[in-house]
Amino acid sequence: MARPGLHDLEAVVAVARRSSFRGAALELGMSTTALSNAVGKLEAHLGVRLFNRTTRSVSLSDAGRLFVESVGPALQDIHGAMDAARSKQANPTGTLRINSYATAAREILSPLLLEFIRRYPQVHVDLVTEGRLLDIVAEGFDLGVRRATLVPSDMIAISLGRPQRNVVIGSPDYFKSYGTPSTPTDLLQHRCIRIRLPNGALFRWRFEQDGEPLLIDVNGPMTLDEASLSRGTVLEGVALGYVMERDVREDIEAGRLISVLKEWMPPSDELCIYYPGRRNPSAAHRALVELARELGSKGRNTTA
Incomplete structure (x- = not known):
């Protein structure tokens, strides 16, 4: 039986990190079948199962946990040595x-x-x-x-x-139907698109005047986890959106969208x-x- 190679070790560590053969395969740029074969080859060589597999989940066995705890740092050292060698290259690759x-x-x-x-x-x-x-x-x-x-x-x-700068935007049809907010607190009476942050919390629309921040927890018919998706919904006149100005500048210049509360908008991070x-x-x-x-x-x- 051929001895396990570096790629076999990386396969095991990637599956442990992702708790998923599919996620690890995507990370390593290989097929799920090839990844499974690499893990299976290493398990056969060691004579123990490294993972507990069910149709719904993948988890490390006790032997697998000990193996990854030892091999993980060693792989980092190997890659560190490889990076050190590559750092001497004249041409980046x-x-x-x-x-x-x-x-x-x-x-x-x-x-x-x-x-x-x-x-x-x-x-x-x-x-x-x-x-x-x-x-x-x-x-x-x-x-x-x-x-x-x-x-x-x-x-x-x-x-x-x-x-960059954020803007509050709406379509001409929306403002005809629901009116135009004059201050950020007016948004509490409007239909707004809510945004869910990566940590799961809902984004509060941020405003500022005279250096004082004001955060508004808006309400509305839709919650999205990607702010850039707001544009299409706003163009349909369904609700107001809070987006990056650069993403809708052409729509504003063409009159498809209208920016409001400009004097309240701070620059983004x-x-x-x-x-x-x-x-x-x-x-x-x-x-x-x-x-x-x-x-x-x-x-x-x-x-x-």
Whole structure:
């Protein structure tokens, strides 16, 4: 029987991390069948089952837990050594895994990521979008993208430019039917789209006047877990939305949507790309960080 290789060990650790063969297969970029075969080969070599499997769940066996507790740190050391070697490369290569939420991914795609792959065609960027907040190290990502206030305190963060601005928007038909709010508290009498944050809490619409913040817990006919989905609903005249101005600027200019309460709108938090401190980051990692700093500097020096 062939000895287990590094990929077999990574397969077991990924399944343990995800508690799912399908999730681990997506993370590793392989089929579920190939992943299952890799785990099965290692189990056969060891002579023990590493996972308890049912039709609904996957969990570590006692032997599997001991195995992962020992192998996990060793794999990190191996990858650290590989990163140290790659850091000496003249030309960046390899794969960078980035976790972001959908709105932020659209915001960084053209100015940052597309420019990066143009400059470094031998690097593959694996961008995963999801709303939940996660531990990027534990989940196997190299970098994450979030608003500044959501970046974990133990991470290194780089601002990607000046803050964007949120807007409250509605369609002309909506305002004909329900009237126009004059102050944020008027929104309590309006139909609004509610947004669920990655931690499960409902987002309270944020306003500000004379430096004093005001948070409004709006009501309405629909709750979404991705703010960028609000646009289509608002265009149909169903409710008001609270969105990034850049996502609806063309609609406002064309008269399809109307922005209200402008004098109450504060800028949103800066968007940041963040990553854990590493002694020997890969050449690709260092190149992306440098480009992010370049982009952030240009953004701060650009006037609105």
